[in-house]
Amino acid sequence: MIYPNPQIYPHLKTIFVHVPKTAGTSIEKRLRENNGVVVGGHTTAEGFRKKYPGVFDDYYKFAVVRHPLSRFVSAFFYLLDRPINLNLRNKIVHECATLDTFISCVEQKPDVISQIVHLFPQHTFICDAQDRVLVNDVYKFENLPEEWLRICQTIGLPHEPLDILNPSSAGQLEIANKSRLVDLVTSLYRKDFELFGFNSKG
Known part of the structure:
Protein backbone atom coordinates (compact mmCIF):
# COMPACT_ATOMS: atom_id res chain seq x y z
CA MET A 1 0.00 0.00 0.00
CA HIS A 67 -2.44 -1.28 22.48
CA PRO A 68 -5.05 -2.81 20.13
CA LEU A 69 -7.90 -2.19 22.57
CA SER A 70 -7.40 1.55 22.98
CA ARG A 71 -6.54 1.90 19.29
CA PHE A 72 -9.78 0.18 18.23
CA VAL A 73 -11.86 2.46 20.46
CA SER A 74 -9.98 5.58 19.36
CA ALA A 75 -10.39 4.64 15.69
CA PHE A 76 -14.13 4.09 16.11
CA PHE A 77 -14.69 7.53 17.64
CA TYR A 78 -12.32 9.19 15.16
CA LEU A 79 -14.36 7.75 12.28
CA LEU A 80 -17.64 8.65 13.99
CA ASP A 81 -16.50 12.25 14.60
CA ARG A 82 -15.89 12.84 10.90
CA PRO A 83 -18.52 13.18 8.15
CA ILE A 84 -19.14 10.13 6.01
CA ASN A 85 -16.27 9.98 3.56
CA LEU A 86 -15.57 7.44 0.84
CA ASN A 87 -11.83 7.49 1.57
CA LEU A 88 -12.40 6.87 5.28
CA ARG A 89 -14.99 4.15 4.56
CA ASN A 90 -16.76 5.26 7.72
CA LYS A 91 -20.38 4.94 6.59
CA ILE A 92 -20.81 1.73 8.57
CA VAL A 93 -19.52 3.46 11.71
CA HIS A 94 -22.15 6.19 11.32
CA GLU A 95 -24.83 3.58 10.69
CA CYS A 96 -23.91 1.80 13.92
CA ALA A 97 -23.65 5.11 15.83
CA THR A 98 -22.58 3.51 19.13
CA LEU A 99 -19.56 1.41 20.05
CA ASP A 100 -21.79 -1.40 21.35
CA THR A 101 -23.62 -1.60 18.03
CA PHE A 102 -20.37 -1.50 16.10
CA ILE A 103 -18.97 -4.35 18.21
CA SER A 104 -22.03 -6.42 17.31
CA CYS A 105 -21.57 -5.58 13.65
CA VAL A 106 -17.90 -6.60 13.63
CA GLU A 107 -18.70 -9.79 15.56
CA GLN A 108 -21.06 -10.75 12.74
CA LYS A 109 -18.82 -9.45 9.92
CA PRO A 110 -15.16 -9.54 11.02
CA ASP A 111 -13.98 -8.62 7.52
CA VAL A 112 -15.17 -5.05 8.24
CA ILE A 113 -11.71 -4.33 9.67
CA SER A 114 -10.11 -5.20 6.32
CA GLN A 115 -12.16 -2.48 4.62
CA ILE A 116 -11.26 0.47 6.88
CA VAL A 117 -7.60 1.48 6.95
CA HIS A 118 -7.86 2.88 10.49
CA LEU A 119 -8.82 -0.61 11.69
CA PHE A 120 -6.22 -2.64 9.78
CA PRO A 121 -4.06 -4.77 12.10
CA PRO A 167 -7.75 13.33 18.73
CA SER A 168 -11.02 11.44 18.95
CA SER A 169 -13.83 12.33 21.35
CA ALA A 170 -13.72 8.92 23.05
CA GLY A 171 -13.43 10.34 26.55
CA GLN A 172 -14.51 7.96 29.29
CA LEU A 173 -15.39 4.65 27.73
CA GLU A 174 -18.97 3.63 28.39
CA ILE A 175 -19.90 0.22 27.09
CA ALA A 176 -22.49 -2.32 28.12
CA ASN A 177 -20.12 -5.30 28.19
CA LYS A 178 -16.42 -4.51 28.07
CA SER A 179 -15.52 -8.21 28.06
CA ARG A 180 -17.15 -8.50 24.61
CA LEU A 181 -14.91 -5.71 23.36
CA VAL A 182 -11.80 -7.31 24.86
CA ASP A 183 -12.66 -10.72 23.39
CA LEU A 184 -13.33 -9.23 19.95
CA VAL A 185 -10.15 -7.16 19.85
CA THR A 186 -8.05 -10.04 21.16
CA SER A 187 -9.38 -12.26 18.39
CA LEU A 188 -9.10 -9.73 15.57
CA TYR A 189 -5.64 -8.49 16.46
CA ARG A 190 -4.01 -11.64 17.80
CA LYS A 191 -0.82 -11.12 15.78
CA ASP A 192 -0.46 -7.55 17.03
CA PHE A 193 -0.62 -8.76 20.61
CA GLU A 194 1.97 -11.45 19.92
CA LEU A 195 4.40 -9.47 17.77
CA PHE A 196 4.45 -6.28 19.83
CA GLY A 197 4.14 -7.73 23.33
CA PHE A 198 0.82 -6.27 24.41
CA ASN A 199 -1.15 -7.72 27.31
CA SER A 200 -4.45 -9.07 25.97
CA LYS A 201 -6.20 -8.20 29.25
CA GLY A 202 -6.05 -4.51 28.36
Missing part, protein backbone atom coordinates in the same frame (compact mmCIF):
# COMPACT_ATOMS: atom_id res chain seq x y z
CA ILE A 2 1.56 3.25 -1.18
CA TYR A 3 0.17 6.77 -0.78
CA PRO A 4 1.21 9.91 -2.69
CA ASN A 5 3.89 11.92 -0.83
CA PRO A 6 4.76 9.23 1.71
CA GLN A 7 6.70 9.90 4.91
CA ILE A 8 10.27 10.03 3.59
CA TYR A 9 12.47 12.69 5.20
CA PRO A 10 15.74 13.14 3.27
CA HIS A 11 17.01 15.84 5.65
CA LEU A 12 16.85 13.27 8.47
CA LYS A 13 17.53 10.16 6.36
CA THR A 14 14.41 8.73 7.97
CA ILE A 15 11.25 6.89 6.93
CA PHE A 16 8.24 6.97 9.23
CA VAL A 17 5.65 4.22 8.82
CA HIS A 18 2.42 5.86 10.00
CA VAL A 19 0.15 3.31 11.65
CA PRO A 20 -3.29 4.96 12.03
CA LYS A 21 -4.27 6.26 15.48
CA THR A 22 -0.77 6.16 16.98
CA ALA A 23 -0.03 9.92 17.10
CA GLY A 24 1.30 9.77 13.54
CA THR A 25 0.02 13.18 12.48
CA SER A 26 1.76 14.77 15.47
CA ILE A 27 4.99 13.00 14.57
CA GLU A 28 4.71 14.03 10.91
CA LYS A 29 4.43 17.66 11.98
CA ARG A 30 7.69 17.45 13.94
CA LEU A 31 9.57 15.59 11.20
CA ARG A 32 8.45 17.94 8.44
CA GLU A 33 11.05 20.03 6.64
CA ASN A 34 10.19 23.70 6.13
CA ASN A 35 10.02 23.41 2.35
CA GLY A 36 6.27 23.43 1.81
CA VAL A 37 6.10 19.70 1.09
CA VAL A 38 3.38 17.95 3.08
CA VAL A 39 3.52 14.18 3.44
CA GLY A 40 0.81 11.87 4.70
CA GLY A 41 -1.17 8.68 4.35
CA HIS A 42 -0.44 5.20 5.63
CA THR A 43 2.12 3.71 3.29
CA THR A 44 3.23 0.31 4.58
CA ALA A 45 6.84 -0.67 5.20
CA GLU A 46 6.48 -3.19 2.39
CA GLY A 47 5.18 -0.42 0.13
CA PHE A 48 8.21 1.73 0.92
CA ARG A 49 10.55 -1.20 0.30
CA LYS A 50 9.08 -2.01 -3.11
CA LYS A 51 8.71 1.58 -4.36
CA TYR A 52 11.92 3.05 -2.90
CA PRO A 53 14.32 0.10 -2.39
CA GLY A 54 17.56 2.11 -2.23
CA VAL A 55 16.18 4.71 0.17
CA PHE A 56 14.55 1.99 2.24
CA ASP A 57 17.87 0.20 2.69
CA ASP A 58 19.81 3.38 3.51
CA TYR A 59 17.39 5.27 5.76
CA TYR A 60 16.45 4.76 9.39
CA LYS A 61 12.91 3.39 9.59
CA PHE A 62 10.55 3.49 12.56
CA ALA A 63 6.90 3.08 13.52
CA VAL A 64 4.73 3.55 16.60
CA VAL A 65 2.21 0.95 17.75
CA ARG A 66 -0.59 1.18 20.29
CA GLN A 122 -0.90 -2.86 12.96
CA HIS A 123 1.48 -5.58 11.82
CA THR A 124 0.18 -5.19 8.26
CA PHE A 125 1.80 -1.75 8.15
CA ILE A 126 5.12 -2.83 9.65
CA CYS A 127 5.74 -6.44 8.63
CA ASP A 128 6.11 -8.45 5.46
CA ALA A 129 3.90 -11.40 4.50
CA GLN A 130 5.93 -13.66 6.81
CA ASP A 131 5.33 -11.32 9.78
CA ARG A 132 8.94 -10.13 9.81
CA VAL A 133 9.32 -6.58 11.12
CA LEU A 134 10.74 -4.39 8.34
CA VAL A 135 11.58 -1.25 10.34
CA ASN A 136 14.58 -0.62 12.56
CA ASP A 137 12.58 0.26 15.66
CA VAL A 138 9.00 -0.05 16.88
CA TYR A 139 8.01 2.36 19.65
CA LYS A 140 5.01 2.25 22.00
CA PHE A 141 2.30 4.90 21.97
CA GLU A 142 1.72 4.32 25.68
CA ASN A 143 5.25 5.58 26.45
CA LEU A 144 5.33 8.21 23.73
CA PRO A 145 6.90 11.17 25.61
CA GLU A 146 9.95 9.03 26.49
CA GLU A 147 9.89 7.21 23.15
CA TRP A 148 9.75 10.50 21.23
CA LEU A 149 12.88 11.71 23.02
CA ARG A 150 14.68 8.53 21.93
CA ILE A 151 13.45 8.97 18.36
CA CYS A 152 14.78 12.55 18.25
CA GLN A 153 18.13 11.45 19.63
CA THR A 154 18.36 8.64 17.07
CA ILE A 155 17.63 10.80 14.01
CA GLY A 156 19.37 13.96 15.19
CA LEU A 157 16.25 16.09 15.52
CA PRO A 158 16.12 18.80 18.23
CA HIS A 159 13.63 17.57 20.80
CA GLU A 160 10.34 19.38 21.25
CA PRO A 161 7.26 17.79 22.84
CA LEU A 162 4.63 16.48 20.45
CA ASP A 163 1.39 18.37 19.95
CA ILE A 164 -1.87 16.43 20.22
CA LEU A 165 -3.41 16.37 16.75
CA ASN A 166 -6.47 14.54 15.34
Whole structure:
Protein backbone atom coordinates (compact mmCIF):
# COMPACT_ATOMS: atom_id res chain seq x y z
CA MET A 1 0.00 0.00 0.00
CA ILE A 2 1.56 3.25 -1.18
CA TYR A 3 0.17 6.77 -0.78
CA PRO A 4 1.21 9.91 -2.69
CA ASN A 5 3.89 11.92 -0.83
CA PRO A 6 4.76 9.23 1.71
CA GLN A 7 6.70 9.90 4.91
CA ILE A 8 10.27 10.03 3.59
CA TYR A 9 12.47 12.69 5.20
CA PRO A 10 15.74 13.14 3.27
CA HIS A 11 17.01 15.84 5.65
CA LEU A 12 16.85 13.27 8.47
CA LYS A 13 17.53 10.16 6.36
CA THR A 14 14.41 8.73 7.97
CA ILE A 15 11.25 6.89 6.93
CA PHE A 16 8.24 6.97 9.23
CA VAL A 17 5.65 4.22 8.82
CA HIS A 18 2.42 5.86 10.00
CA VAL A 19 0.15 3.31 11.65
CA PRO A 20 -3.29 4.96 12.03
CA LYS A 21 -4.27 6.26 15.48
CA THR A 22 -0.77 6.16 16.98
CA ALA A 23 -0.03 9.92 17.10
CA GLY A 24 1.30 9.77 13.54
CA THR A 25 0.02 13.18 12.48
CA SER A 26 1.76 14.77 15.47
CA ILE A 27 4.99 13.00 14.57
CA GLU A 28 4.71 14.03 10.91
CA LYS A 29 4.43 17.66 11.98
CA ARG A 30 7.69 17.45 13.94
CA LEU A 31 9.57 15.59 11.20
CA ARG A 32 8.45 17.94 8.44
CA GLU A 33 11.05 20.03 6.64
CA ASN A 34 10.19 23.70 6.13
CA ASN A 35 10.02 23.41 2.35
CA GLY A 36 6.27 23.43 1.81
CA VAL A 37 6.10 19.70 1.09
CA VAL A 38 3.38 17.95 3.08
CA VAL A 39 3.52 14.18 3.44
CA GLY A 40 0.81 11.87 4.70
CA GLY A 41 -1.17 8.68 4.35
CA HIS A 42 -0.44 5.20 5.63
CA THR A 43 2.12 3.71 3.29
CA THR A 44 3.23 0.31 4.58
CA ALA A 45 6.84 -0.67 5.20
CA GLU A 46 6.48 -3.19 2.39
CA GLY A 47 5.18 -0.42 0.13
CA PHE A 48 8.21 1.73 0.92
CA ARG A 49 10.55 -1.20 0.30
CA LYS A 50 9.08 -2.01 -3.11
CA LYS A 51 8.71 1.58 -4.36
CA TYR A 52 11.92 3.05 -2.90
CA PRO A 53 14.32 0.10 -2.39
CA GLY A 54 17.56 2.11 -2.23
CA VAL A 55 16.18 4.71 0.17
CA PHE A 56 14.55 1.99 2.24
CA ASP A 57 17.87 0.20 2.69
CA ASP A 58 19.81 3.38 3.51
CA TYR A 59 17.39 5.27 5.76
CA TYR A 60 16.45 4.76 9.39
CA LYS A 61 12.91 3.39 9.59
CA PHE A 62 10.55 3.49 12.56
CA ALA A 63 6.90 3.08 13.52
CA VAL A 64 4.73 3.55 16.60
CA VAL A 65 2.21 0.95 17.75
CA ARG A 66 -0.59 1.18 20.29
CA HIS A 67 -2.44 -1.28 22.48
CA PRO A 68 -5.05 -2.81 20.13
CA LEU A 69 -7.90 -2.19 22.57
CA SER A 70 -7.40 1.55 22.98
CA ARG A 71 -6.54 1.90 19.29
CA PHE A 72 -9.78 0.18 18.23
CA VAL A 73 -11.86 2.46 20.46
CA SER A 74 -9.98 5.58 19.36
CA ALA A 75 -10.39 4.64 15.69
CA PHE A 76 -14.13 4.09 16.11
CA PHE A 77 -14.69 7.53 17.64
CA TYR A 78 -12.32 9.19 15.16
CA LEU A 79 -14.36 7.75 12.28
CA LEU A 80 -17.64 8.65 13.99
CA ASP A 81 -16.50 12.25 14.60
CA ARG A 82 -15.89 12.84 10.90
CA PRO A 83 -18.52 13.18 8.15
CA ILE A 84 -19.14 10.13 6.01
CA ASN A 85 -16.27 9.98 3.56
CA LEU A 86 -15.57 7.44 0.84
CA ASN A 87 -11.83 7.49 1.57
CA LEU A 88 -12.40 6.87 5.28
CA ARG A 89 -14.99 4.15 4.56
CA ASN A 90 -16.76 5.26 7.72
CA LYS A 91 -20.38 4.94 6.59
CA ILE A 92 -20.81 1.73 8.57
CA VAL A 93 -19.52 3.46 11.71
CA HIS A 94 -22.15 6.19 11.32
CA GLU A 95 -24.83 3.58 10.69
CA CYS A 96 -23.91 1.80 13.92
CA ALA A 97 -23.65 5.11 15.83
CA THR A 98 -22.58 3.51 19.13
CA LEU A 99 -19.56 1.41 20.05
CA ASP A 100 -21.79 -1.40 21.35
CA THR A 101 -23.62 -1.60 18.03
CA PHE A 102 -20.37 -1.50 16.10
CA ILE A 103 -18.97 -4.35 18.21
CA SER A 104 -22.03 -6.42 17.31
CA CYS A 105 -21.57 -5.58 13.65
CA VAL A 106 -17.90 -6.60 13.63
CA GLU A 107 -18.70 -9.79 15.56
CA GLN A 108 -21.06 -10.75 12.74
CA LYS A 109 -18.82 -9.45 9.92
CA PRO A 110 -15.16 -9.54 11.02
CA ASP A 111 -13.98 -8.62 7.52
CA VAL A 112 -15.17 -5.05 8.24
CA ILE A 113 -11.71 -4.33 9.67
CA SER A 114 -10.11 -5.20 6.32
CA GLN A 115 -12.16 -2.48 4.62
CA ILE A 116 -11.26 0.47 6.88
CA VAL A 117 -7.60 1.48 6.95
CA HIS A 118 -7.86 2.88 10.49
CA LEU A 119 -8.82 -0.61 11.69
CA PHE A 120 -6.22 -2.64 9.78
CA PRO A 121 -4.06 -4.77 12.10
CA GLN A 122 -0.90 -2.86 12.96
CA HIS A 123 1.48 -5.58 11.82
CA THR A 124 0.18 -5.19 8.26
CA PHE A 125 1.80 -1.75 8.15
CA ILE A 126 5.12 -2.83 9.65
CA CYS A 127 5.74 -6.44 8.63
CA ASP A 128 6.11 -8.45 5.46
CA ALA A 129 3.90 -11.40 4.50
CA GLN A 130 5.93 -13.66 6.81
CA ASP A 131 5.33 -11.32 9.78
CA ARG A 132 8.94 -10.13 9.81
CA VAL A 133 9.32 -6.58 11.12
CA LEU A 134 10.74 -4.39 8.34
CA VAL A 135 11.58 -1.25 10.34
CA ASN A 136 14.58 -0.62 12.56
CA ASP A 137 12.58 0.26 15.66
CA VAL A 138 9.00 -0.05 16.88
CA TYR A 139 8.01 2.36 19.65
CA LYS A 140 5.01 2.25 22.00
CA PHE A 141 2.30 4.90 21.97
CA GLU A 142 1.72 4.32 25.68
CA ASN A 143 5.25 5.58 26.45
CA LEU A 144 5.33 8.21 23.73
CA PRO A 145 6.90 11.17 25.61
CA GLU A 146 9.95 9.03 26.49
CA GLU A 147 9.89 7.21 23.15
CA TRP A 148 9.75 10.50 21.23
CA LEU A 149 12.88 11.71 23.02
CA ARG A 150 14.68 8.53 21.93
CA ILE A 151 13.45 8.97 18.36
CA CYS A 152 14.78 12.55 18.25
CA GLN A 153 18.13 11.45 19.63
CA THR A 154 18.36 8.64 17.07
CA ILE A 155 17.63 10.80 14.01
CA GLY A 156 19.37 13.96 15.19
CA LEU A 157 16.25 16.09 15.52
CA PRO A 158 16.12 18.80 18.23
CA HIS A 159 13.63 17.57 20.80
CA GLU A 160 10.34 19.38 21.25
CA PRO A 161 7.26 17.79 22.84
CA LEU A 162 4.63 16.48 20.45
CA ASP A 163 1.39 18.37 19.95
CA ILE A 164 -1.87 16.43 20.22
CA LEU A 165 -3.41 16.37 16.75
CA ASN A 166 -6.47 14.54 15.34
CA PRO A 167 -7.75 13.33 18.73
CA SER A 168 -11.02 11.44 18.95
CA SER A 169 -13.83 12.33 21.35
CA ALA A 170 -13.72 8.92 23.05
CA GLY A 171 -13.43 10.34 26.55
CA GLN A 172 -14.51 7.96 29.29
CA LEU A 173 -15.39 4.65 27.73
CA GLU A 174 -18.97 3.63 28.39
CA ILE A 175 -19.90 0.22 27.09
CA ALA A 176 -22.49 -2.32 28.12
CA ASN A 177 -20.12 -5.30 28.19
CA LYS A 178 -16.42 -4.51 28.07
CA SER A 179 -15.52 -8.21 28.06
CA ARG A 180 -17.15 -8.50 24.61
CA LEU A 181 -14.91 -5.71 23.36
CA VAL A 182 -11.80 -7.31 24.86
CA ASP A 183 -12.66 -10.72 23.39
CA LEU A 184 -13.33 -9.23 19.95
CA VAL A 185 -10.15 -7.16 19.85
CA THR A 186 -8.05 -10.04 21.16
CA SER A 187 -9.38 -12.26 18.39
CA LEU A 188 -9.10 -9.73 15.57
CA TYR A 189 -5.64 -8.49 16.46
CA ARG A 190 -4.01 -11.64 17.80
CA LYS A 191 -0.82 -11.12 15.78
CA ASP A 192 -0.46 -7.55 17.03
CA PHE A 193 -0.62 -8.76 20.61
CA GLU A 194 1.97 -11.45 19.92
CA LEU A 195 4.40 -9.47 17.77
CA PHE A 196 4.45 -6.28 19.83
CA GLY A 197 4.14 -7.73 23.33
CA PHE A 198 0.82 -6.27 24.41
CA ASN A 199 -1.15 -7.72 27.31
CA SER A 200 -4.45 -9.07 25.97
CA LYS A 201 -6.20 -8.20 29.25
CA GLY A 202 -6.05 -4.51 28.36
